[in-house]
Amino acid sequence: MRLAVVASHVIQYQDPFYRRLAAHPDIELTVLFCSAEGAKTYHDVGMGTTLRWDLELLQGYDHRFLRNFGWGEGFFRLVNPGLVPTLVRGNFDAVLFMTGWAWLSAWIGFAACRVARIPIFLYGDSSYVPDEKSVRAKLRAAVMRALFGMTSAFMISGKLNGDYYKHYRADPRRFFPLPWAIDNERFVEGSAFAPGERDAMRERYGIAHDELAVIYSGKLIERKDPMTLLRALARMTHPAIAVFLGDGALRADLERYASHGLPASEPPSFPVSQEAGRPGGSAKSRAAFVGFVNQTDLPKHYAMGDAFVLPSHFDPRATVVNEAMACGLPIVITDRCGPSADIVRHGENGYVFAPGDDAALATHLDALARDAEMRARMAQRSREIIATWSYAEGVDGVAAALKSIAGGEQT
Structure with a gap:
């Protein structure tokens, strides 16, 4: 026809x-x-x-x-x-x-x-x-x-x-x-690392070995509320770093908050890139701002992380969630993201929380940070679920x- x-x-x-x-x-x-x-x-x-x-x-x-x-x-x-x-x-x-x-x-x-x-x-x-x-x-x-x-x-x-x-x-x-x-196969294949490649990539962005690397991907705009992620990190009891993939009007505000509003982690045992470093200080900021990442490089930027967060107040499509799942990440999103009703299953391959609730987000991220086996189970479920979507x-x-x-x- x-x-x-x-x-x-x-x-x-x-x-x-x-x-x-x-x-x-x-x-x-x-x-x-x-x-x-x-x-x-x-x-x-x-x-x-x-x-x-x-x-x-x-x-x-x-x-x-x-x-x-x-x-x-x-x-x-x-x-x-x-x-x-x-x-x-x-x-x-x-x-x-x-x-x-x-x-x-x-x-x-x-x-x-x-x-x-x-x-x-x-x-x-x-x-x-x-x-x-x-x-x-x-x-x-x-x-x-x-x-x-x-x-x-x-x-x-x-x-x-x-x-x-x-x-x-x-x-x-x-x-x-x-x-x-999305093209699940391309993201699955593109997220595979050669031996030592993932560690080298994490080091490039100043991610310490004991830190939970939390990936955010998307425009840095009010509707997607990336500031809630930074506020959640400030509440966490476990070491964590937010890695922002993308750009937008809020970047300067987020960088200022990350530089002055977050407690610094312990200095890593390796040199920190200027992009991930706290300006004027020796301790590492808990946020790295990568900027726009094009499609062929994107899968490994997801896969270097330990979890994915999208704290949007309104995001009916949220295709970045599909991408992160295909790359094998646990997902933490708000109930105002469309995938929360289909492919993100609370307690199975991630968590769902209310928009703006940085305390709940911090609790979920702390749970992921302290339980590597649970992270691995959720990561596997993400890949299994997205394969049918x-x-x-x-x-x-x-x-x-x-x-x-x-x-x-x-x-």
């Missing part, structure tokens, strides 16, 4: 999925990108960094870039009128919107599908129902119910995502799995959704 995917831009996590989807014998795939962002060097606003992915992208599937007339960062960021003739004349059996509904282009596409009577498949990461007390919120809810009423298939990225659709009266019989996944399940889900509309039963 002929399937069009409407994608906002080139996303490094989705690109391998498209290759696998295109390889399915019953699917003829065309990916329509509303923007060229991600395919070349670009400035990531949240990260505050200009970057280019060091991966081979856009290989193994048919795709095209549509001209974008959008502006700004909001609803009008993507405006692609070319979607109308492309979809109407494309003879597609279904259109999968990987855009969700956050941009004007998605609604242009929905309208084109309705005119051409093409089944609509929806995919997104919405997981938490917003407050619906205001008139505006009630109008939005009515629009959501109308959109979901004309949707032929909901590609479910996780349990909370399914609950979100149910709240707006979506029909669960039209739910099909499409986990928000993969592109393969998503390809099967899309194939099942296409089968459900074969013969024109739905429009």
Whole structure:
């Protein structure tokens, strides 16, 4: 069957999925990108960094870039009128919107599908129902119910995502799995160390042998609340160091807190890099700021750690959790991170705590620090769980959704 995917831009996590989807014998795939962002060097606003992915992208599937007339960062960021003739004349059996509904282009596409009577498949990461007390919120809810009423298939990225659709009266019989996944194999293979390599890497970042190395990966922004991790470390009774992979607006504040607000660990028995050192002092700070790490180097940066923490106040996707699990880390995240309902299981492969609760986070990290055997068990469970949360399940889900509309039963 002929399937069009409407994608906002080139996303490094989705690109391998498209290759696998295109390889399915019953699917003829065309990916329509509303923007060229991600395919070349670009400035990531949240990260505050200009970057280019060091991966081979856009290989193994048919795709095209549509001209974008959008502006700004909001609803009008993507405006692609070319979607109308492309979809109407494309003879597609279904259109999968990987855009969700956050941009004007998605609604242009929905309208084109309705005119051409093409089944609509929806995919997104919405997981938490917003407050619906205001008139505006009630109008939005009515629009959501109308959109979901004309949707032929909901590609479910996780349990909370399914609950979100149910709240707006979506029909669960039209739910099909499409986990928000990563290239698990690449991260597993990339996290393997040669003899002595892990110790050398930890030494490079000033991680002492007896310290719990806690990895944080992502933008250093308010929503992800990295400061709670530093506050938790200040409460811990066991030696620990936070290693921040990423950049953003809060970096300077975090560095100041790490330099002046945290007690220093004992000086290590080896030289400490300037990046990990406490300015003007001989003792090592309990935080290292690595900055942006590109995709090929990322797996080993996870695997050099002992645990992963994401203290976000709101993070429905949190793909970094998948990455850390594939690299074999215990996971500690808040209950406002989407993976807390699916792949992070409290007491099994990590812990779940309330946003902003640095005392609870410190307790969980101390438990991990004092029990190496438990860390190893949780690390193994992380790899076992994430192995079942993969592109393969998503390809099967899309194939099942296409089968459900074969013969024109739905429009």
